[in-house]
Amino acid sequence: MIMLDVLNLMVFFENALALNDFSMNVEEGEVVGVIGSNSAGKTTLMNTLSGLIIDMRTKEKRRGGERITVYGKVVFDGEDVTETSPSERVKKGIVLSRERHPVFPESSVVENLKIAGYLRKKLQIHEAMDDVFKLFPALIHLRTRKAGFLSGGEQQMLAIGMSLVVKPRLLLLDEPLLGLSPMMQKTLVGAICNLKKDSGITVLLTEQFARPVLPIIHRGYVIENGMLTLNGTGKELMDNPEIKAAYFGV
Ligand SMILES: Nc1ncnc2c1ncn2[C@@H]1O[C@H](COP(=O)(O)OP(=O)(O)OP(=O)(O)O)[C@@H](O)[C@H]1O
Ligand SMILES: [Mg+2]
Known part of the structure; x- marks a missing residue:
């Protein structure tokens, strides 16, 4: 579905x-990737899906700054959410873990998780935290x-953990592997797989480098200059010579 x-x-x-006639979809239970190089439009896409773009648009308007215009539609569970605020989208289950997500540096790991889950009841937050520590034992x-x-x-594990305590149905990860060592990338990619397996969370992630994520995504979309240029299963993309040339560098 x-x-x-x-x-x-x-x-x-x-x-x-920043995004040019871009269409894609995610089925329940899938891990889907959006692959694109610098300034391809990945963060803009994630901001549009999470609704952050609506807040940005309002803020800019108030400041008399640049004009942000969004056309097209974002439909979640059959419902048009294009004009739905980020907090309402979180309630519906769309949760974004942002690129270089700011955690609260003066607060402990546990406090950060509690802050992220402030909407949830005490009992649920403890369960949710246990799940985070199960997924990322390194944080224990x-x-x-x-x-x-x-x-x-x-910090990246904590940032993803903070998204998980609000129990997303669709988790959006904007460049979760950015700036991490190959070792750490492996750990995170493994965790994303487990996430899907254990909690059935649907995942949409963006990456600049395809190599670490292609093996775990069901399907992928390639975006260049805001436009969709290619799409296919993870395997199809992995075997595609163009992809190899463009996105398999380090
Ligand atoms: N707030 C903004 N104001 C003006 N232009 C913007 C803004 N945000 C993004 N852009 C432009 O939109 C395009 C897409 O940027 P975006 O940040 O979505 O790309 P990205 O794929 O996330 O890149 P990166 O890999 O660097 O994170 C770029 O040309 C960028 O300069
Ligand atoms: Mg970005």
Whole structure:
């Protein structure tokens, strides 16, 4: 069943076109990837799917800054959510873990998880935290450490953990592997697989480098200059010579 349907998205920052007639979909239970190089439009896509773009648009308007225009549709569970606020989308189950997500550096790992789950009841938050520690055992002995003293990879685990405590149905991960060592990338890719297996969470992720993620995604979309250029199963993309040439560098 199609969970997320993205129809002919166009996003303008003033006259600059960041997404150009971009369409894609995600079926319930899938792990789907969006592969694109620098400034291809990955973050803009994630912001449009999570609704952050609506907040950005409002803020810019108030400041008299640049004009942000969104055309097209975002449909979630058959419902048009294009104009739905980010917090309402979180309630529906769409949760974004942002690229270089800011965690609260002066707060401990456990406190960060509690802050992220403030909407949830006490009992549920404890369960949700247990799930996070199950997924990322490396965080267990760091529970009381200030987030600011964690390594990049540990911060990324915490950031994803913070998205998980609100129990997403569709988890959006914007470049989750960015800046991480190959070792840490492996750990995270493994965790994303387990996430899907153990909690049935549907995942949509973006990446600049295809190599670490192609083996685990069911389907992928390639985006260039805001436009869809290719799509296929993870295997099809892996075997595609163009992809190999363009996105298999390090
Ligand atoms: N707030 C903004 N104002 C103006 N232009 C923007 C804004 N955000 C993004 N853009 C432009 O939109 C295009 C897409 O940017 P976006 O950040 O979505 O790409 P990206 O694929 O996430 O890139 P990266 O790999 O660097 O994270 C770029 O040309 C960028 O300059
Ligand atoms: Mg980006």
